[in-house]
Amino acid sequence: MMKLKSLFLILCFFAAFSLLGTAQERAVKGKVTAxxxxxxxxxxxxxxxxxxxxxxxxxxxxxLRCNDKEKLRISAHGFYSENVNLRNFAEGDSVFVDLRFRKGDKNFEIATGYGHISGKQLSYAIEQLEADSGYSSYRDILEAIEGRISGVSIGNNAIIIRGATTINSGATPALLVVDGTIVEFPVFVNIPPTQVKSISVIKGAAASARYGSRGMGGVIVVKTKQ
Known part of the structure; x- marks a missing residue:
């Protein structure tokens, strides 16, 4: 009886070991922006x-090469670091990460000093953000989208971007992305306009390159004031 029990434990050990080894190594490519x-x-x-x-x-x-169950750590001086879980990406998908700048003169000098971004580009980007009047005057995020973005229509718990696809574009809802995470419509509509930093639209080849078939109806990208 003792020998059978020992044999069972050994088999369980090797079974667990084999499961741990099922993670597949693959090439991961992507792009980092600000x-x-x-x-x-x-x-x-x-x-x-x-x-x-x-x-x-x-x-x-x-x-780089990485196991498909691992996480990527994206870090740059003067910016907030981000972790990316590769479980959320199919093999062959590109990883796109937009890092948030840490405000302040010190971080400006650090980011430009390390060569991540030129001083001219960083100054212009900061000026554009500070010049934005914000979204606090809108009652909800859907009103903000209709007020700021042309070529969209809202109804039936979906946002449609006209011209996002060449075939049946009106029937394909836009993908909704908030701070890098894909969300459902009920979550999206509950974002307070006062917390919105920016709203942008991606469609066509750019949407397909970044989000694959999920972005065939275009993508609404929202960044909040984190």
Whole structure:
């Protein structure tokens, strides 16, 4: 009886070990930006499990090998770091990360000093953000979208972006993304306008490149004042 019990424990150990080894290593590529469009250079991208890291190039792009169940750590001096769970991305999907700038003159000097972004680009981006009058005058986020973005219609618990696709574009709801996370319509509509930092639309090839088939109806991207 004791021998059978020992044999059972050994088999369980090897079964657990084999399950741990099922994580598949794959090539992960992506791009790191700031202020939605500005590429960040020399950003450190680390695969936490394998302890490997690379730096983004002059276009903000990177590529490294990592297990599909690992997390990426994206960090740049003068910006808030972000973790990306690869479980949320299918193999072949590109990882797009938009880092938030840490306000202040010291962080301005750090970010530009490390060569992540030029002083001219950073100054312009900050000026644009400060010049934005905000969204607090709107009753809800849907009114803000209709008031600020042309070519959208709202109804039946969905937002439709006209011209987002070439075939049956009116029947494909837009993908809703808040602070980098895909959310459902009921969550989206409860975002207070006073907390909205920016609202933008991505459609066509840009939406497909970033979000795959999920973005075929276009994407509404909201950033909040975190």
């Amino acid at each position: 202020f939605e469009t500005v590429p960040l250079i020399n950003v450190t991208v680390t695969c936490k499990g394998l302890d490997t890291e690379v730096l983004t190039d002059e276009n903000g792009c990177f590529m």
